[in-house]
Amino acid sequence: MTAEATNTDAGQERVGLLRVLGPVHVWALGVGIVLVGEFMGWNFSVGKGGAFGALIACWVIGLLYTCVAMIDSEVTSTVAAAGGQYAQAKHIMGPLMAFNVGLYLVMAYTMLEAADALIVGDLLAILAAQSGYESLDPRPFVVLIIALLALLNYRGVFMTLSLNFIITAAAFASILILFIGVKPWQPGAILQHQGLLTELPYGWIGVIASFQFGIWYYLGIEGTCQAAEEVRSPSRSLPLGTMTGIMTLLIAATLTWYVCSGLLPWQYLGQATVPLYDASRMTGSLLLQIFLFVGTMFAATASANGCINDASRAWFSMGRDRYMPQWFGAVHPVYRTPYRSILILIPIAVSFAFTGLLDQVITFSILSGLLGYTFMPINMILFRRKWPLGTIRRGYVHPFHPLPAIVLMALCVTTFFATYLGFGTQLLAMMIFYIVASLWFVLHRYKFVRRADQFTMNWPKPQGY
């Protein structure tokens, strides 16, 4: 595979991101970021709404993310640029929204990367404790995993996402193996749903409250859009990778709930750290325990790997448009990656990780993601209004418009309410942060932006302009 720069008409060498990815890489990016949420985190929804409440959250939030995947597939197959939703917002809604969306993306992915690295460190600490060494310091392993994955990302996107495909597929396989291992065709033999499933412990308000943790099942599938400038055929690969990704996650989420709720009482499941691993321990099979331990490690690693990829593309894209210092818009001439953006995000991720506040880091990541989803329905409606079907070529046209946009908006509002019930202070702090950042952008940064250069799509004038 050649990594040489392209010569432009003017004779100057042009160095761009390399178009080498296919649908499997897009799948690996989206599912890889998310799948760790099946191994941990989702189960806090059980603590809020009981086992049945968590199942409702699993499917309702699954519907939210299906809408996200459908909308993203249509828009990004047309706005095929690094930065994903940032680039979409820039072309469809305007610079201020784009700046905010870009910031949501960078914050969401960098914090999630830090949380994933913390998980790897904690798992190694558990392993050390089981082998008799109780005081393992997880920090060197947290830094090592971030450094290793950053190196992989630095050296090229193809290897990065090929590895992500392998470890994500292995992690998904571990869920399937556990599902088969608990013999679902023999209810009562291992799975004890009849005895463990109870009424809703906190009623319907508990079910609503559980929505904020239902997000863990799917958080990050929208990250497939960040690969838009590096796939060989955006109009085919992005919708295919994203839609197969959400299907995979809906299956994984449902299997995860089914296995865990049949092995662990809701009172324990609602506060467990690694529920799938705990479920494997309940089977008494050492082989299943090993599979699930490795699956958890792989899922956390794949997630951190995908997050580095996505955060750096969003940061790079903002740098290229001068929304951030232009210095970050550079591409490595040999590896064809946004190397400066990858490098600058390492100390930021490490500092988030060194706080050790896994729950707070994840909460801020989820809130940033949720803000990003709230922009999507508005973006979609404006996209169809400004460029109706037939005026530009789309790689994918999602059905039933505007129903997915309306459903997505309604579910986002409901989830904001659910988040406010549990994390009101963090939600308000996050809002203040983005308002201050917006003021900085409008009053200080936007004067550096070359306003005409940022709109690159070869589209006709929008209707009404």
Next chain:
Amino acid sequence: MWIILEYAAWATAAGILLWMVMDAARVNRQFNEDTLMSSKEGVDELLEHGEVPEAAEGGKG
């Protein structure tokens, strides 16, 4: 053994980070800044040889 692994992890992480910083500094020195910054949003090098961009219809707005 775990203590040795802790030190090995610190050392390996430091080595990797140092290599990336040095490589970035080398690239910054060897290549013109205009070249490093020359990537264009949405430009597909595979289409730069006369093919019509798939997503494009009509003129630029």
